[in-house]
Amino acid sequence: MRPISTRARALTAAAAVSVVAGAGAVAVATDASxxxxxxxxxxxxQWSTGFTGNVTVTNLGDPISGGWNVTWAxxxxxxxxxxxxxxxTQSGANVTATNPSWSTSIGTNGTANFGFNxxxxxxxxxxxxxxxxxxxCTGSVPASPSASTSPSASTSPSTSTSPSTPTNPGTKVDNxxxxxxxxxxxxxxxxxDAEPGGSRVxxxxxxxxxxxxxxxxxxxxxxxxxxxxxxxxxxxxxxQGAGYIQLVIYNLPGRDCAALASNGELGxxxxxxxxxxxxDPxxxxxxDAKYKNxxxxxxxxxDSLPNLVTNTSGQAGGTAMCDTMKANGGYVQGIGYALNKxxxxxxVYNYVDAAHHGWIGWDSNFGPVADIMLTAxxxxxxxxxxxxxxxxxANYSALQEPYIQPTVTVGGQTIxxxxxxxxxxxxDELTFAQAFRTKLVSxxxxxxxxxxxxxxxxxxxxxxxxxxxxxxxxxxxxxxxxRIDRRIHAGNWCNQAGxxxxxxxxxxxxxxxxxxxxVKPPGESDGSSSLIPNDEGKGFDRxxxxxxxxxxxxxxxxxxxxxxxxISGAWFSAQFQQLMANAYPAL
Numbered sequence: 001m002r003p004i005s006t007r008a009r010a011l012t013a014a015a016a017v018s019v020v021a022g023a024g025a026v027a028v029a030t031d032a033s034x035x036x037x038x039x040x041x042x043x044x045x046q047w048s049t050g051f052t053g054n055v056t057v058t059n060l061g062d063p064i065s066g067g068w069n070v071t072w073a074x075x076x077x078x079x080x081x082x083x084x085x086x087x088x089t090q091s092g093a094n095v096t097a098t099n100p101s102w103s104t105s106i107g108t109n110g111t112a113n114f115g116f117n118x119x120x121x122x123x124x125x126x127x128x129x130x131x132x133x134x135x136x137c138t139g140s141v142p143a144s145p146s147a148s149t150s151p152s153a154s155t156s157p158s159t160s161t162s163p164s165t166p167t168n169p170g171t172k173v174d175n176x177x178x179x180x181x182x183x184x185x186x187x188x189x190x191x192x193d194a195e196p197g198g199s200r201v202x203x204x205x206x207x208x209x210x211x212x213x214x215x216x217x218x219x220x221x222x223x224x225x226x227x228x229x230x231x232x233x234x235x236x237x238x239x240q241g242a243g244y245i246q247l248v249i250y251n252l253p254g255r256d257c258a259a260l261a262s263n264g265e266l267g268x269x270x271x272x273x274x275x276x277x278x279x280d281p282x283x284x285x286x287x288d289a290k291y292k293n294x295x296x297x298x299x300x301x302x303d304s305l306p307n308l309v310t311n312t313s314g315q316a317g318g319t320a321m322c323d324t325m326k327a328n329g330g331y332v333q334g335i336g337y338a339l340n341k342x343x344x345x346x347x348v349y350n351y352v353d354a355a356h357h358g359w360i361g362w363d364s365n366f367g368p369v370a371d372i373m374l375t376a377x378x379x380x381x382x383x384x385x386x387x388x389x390x391x392x393x394a395n396y397s398a399l400q401e402p403y404i405q406p407t408v409t410v411g412g413q414t415i416x417x418x419x420x421x422x423x424x425x426x427x428d429e430l431t432f433a434q435a436f437r438t439k440l441v442s443x444x445x446x447x448x449x450x451x452x453x454x455x456x457x458x459x460x461x462x463x464x465x466x467x468x469x470x471x472x473x474x475x476x477x478x479x480x481x482x483r484i485d486r487r488i489h490a491g492n493w494c495n496q497a498g499x500x501x502x503x504x505x506x507x508x509x510x511x512x513x514x515x516x517x518x519v520k521p522p523g524e525s526d527g528s529s530s531l532i533p534n535d536e537g538k539g540f541d542r543x544x545x546x547x548x549x550x551x552x553x554x555x556x557x558x559x560x561x562x563x564x565x566x567i568s569g570a571w572f573s574a575q576f577q578q579l580m581a582n583a584y585p586a587l
Contacts, residue, residue: 038059042127044126051124052116053115056112057132064107065104068106068133071095074093078120080095084114084329085332088114173295175514183240183244184206186228189203198580200580204518205517206522207520208246209524211250217229217230234294237294238290244296246517248298248299249299249301250299250302251265251266251278252301279338279342283345287344298342300351300353301335303353305353306369310359317553342385343380343382351390352390356397357426370443383444383445387449388450390453391432392453393519394456395493396492399430401483404479410474415478421479429453429458452519454517455504456520459579459583460582492557495561495562495565500579522576527541527565536569
């Protein structure tokens with residue numbers, strides 16, 4: 001259900017540079033009489049002969065409609081070779097970025113974000129001045145009758161260009177999981193209770209997946225969504241006296257570009273529909289003052305942004321769809337819009353999906369994925385719209401690996417060289433999540449962000465669980481006999497045989513970790529073992545076929561998937577029984 005990719009083989013040594021143009025405030029509006037003011041953030045990830053640039057412009061003046069362009073002049077020999085989320089042209093040193101067809105307006109405090117790849121030699125100095133619709137970035141707001149009421153650069157983004165988000169007096173806390181009980185989804189609980197022994201775990205809080213537009217109101221004809229809609233769940237949470245509810249925002253255009261099992265209903269060019277038919281209605285419901293005392297936790301777009309780093313052209317297993325979603329900006333702009341709309345609500349918390357160690361734990365992926373997370377956050381207008389990040393969502397990576405940390409040496413060799421670890425810097429989710437949090441803070445996220453780790457299926461208990469380190473002097477044998485994670489390959493992600501329930505949901509279990517969570521409800525399939533026609537846009541991925549012998553992303557290994565699985569999100573009794581049998585800690 002949630003595609004997993006192993007490391008990208010193409011290595012890029014990137015250095016991060018960030019510049020705020022015009023001391024953080026610049027002027028612009030399409031109407032000459034409008035109060036002028038905006039901010040441009042310009043950042044690059046560069047190497048010896050090239051760089052990737054990201055530009056975010058925030059309009060602090062009156063709304064812009066009918067189109068926009070951003071212009072600047074490079075001070076050196078920088079030459080743009082590719083752009084996305086804008087039409088970018090260059091004549092000599094002069095560059096013009098014009099809005100794409102799906103983004104012609106910038107509301108007051110709204111943002112536009114675009115990026116590009118470029119070559120250079122010598123010094124890659126940042127542009128000194130930007131212009132938006134021909135007005136220079138002066139670094140101050142010109143005096144005018146309306147300027148005194150213009151929002152300052154620190155004002156949170158508004159949503160004047162789309163249906164308004166109702167505000168309520170809810171206030172945010174540092175850790176929304178702390179000190180309150182979580183919402184137990186009655187539809188998931190009923191399925192779990194119907195299983196022999198299921199009542200042992202059915203009172204744990206799990207997330208509600210809003211994986212298509214129809215799920216907002218609830219469906220009666222779906223095998224993977226229940227009849228309860230978003231408002232039904234929020235009302236039920238109030239009735240339970242729950243302190244928090246977890247919702248998965250999961251319907252990007254061109255969703256899951258590197259896999260088929262969880263493709264969605266929206267095509268690659270359906271960003272306008274994503275905004276108006278999906279995010280806007282969710283924001284309107286979440287913003288109802290009726291729910292102001294309920295902590296609403298959004299898990300934002302599983303397996304999206306990392307795909308733009310690891311699964312595009314030139315990477316092992318790169319796909320044309322991932323190329324498309326990188327070029328058209330649908331993922332970055334879609335997530336930016338979702339963070340903007342939902343982050344404006346006082347009692348809402350956004351955690352962005354950050355893959356897992358077996359996907360981005362390599363140096364070649366670690367930094368670039370963090371950078372694209374920041375790009376998406378900036379596209380929302382304010383990094384404060386991000387409460388934190390979640391790892392291992394719907395995956396199987398072990399929480400801790402006591403015997404195979406990468407620093408261990410066997411027979412005079414580091415075990416990082418083993419086939420299983422494959423030079424990864426991390427072998428478990430806790431170590432990875434804490435390190436990734438440190439990286440995110442270092443590049444511009446708030447120091448109080450927290451991490452979540454999905455432990456719904458990473459317990460790996462049962463008789464196969466190692467209880468001590470191997471005594472072998474062969475690094476591959478040592479690792480295979482010592483590792484907690486019993487998958488055939490760390491790139492295997494679909495309905496894994498031998499998996500067990502992990503740590504139960506728990507607030508503040510470790511430094512930097514807001515909670516262990518069950519975002520993927522145990523018992524819900526990752527994808528079907530064979531093609532099953534359905535009306536939910538969900539395809540068939542061979543990684544869910546137990547007879548599949550693999551691809552470049554999983555080292556051409558067997559898939560390790562359970563047989564006879566239904567489509568993603570549908571109840572899979574055999575998997576649920578296996579998870580209980582192999583739970584660690586044991587039930």
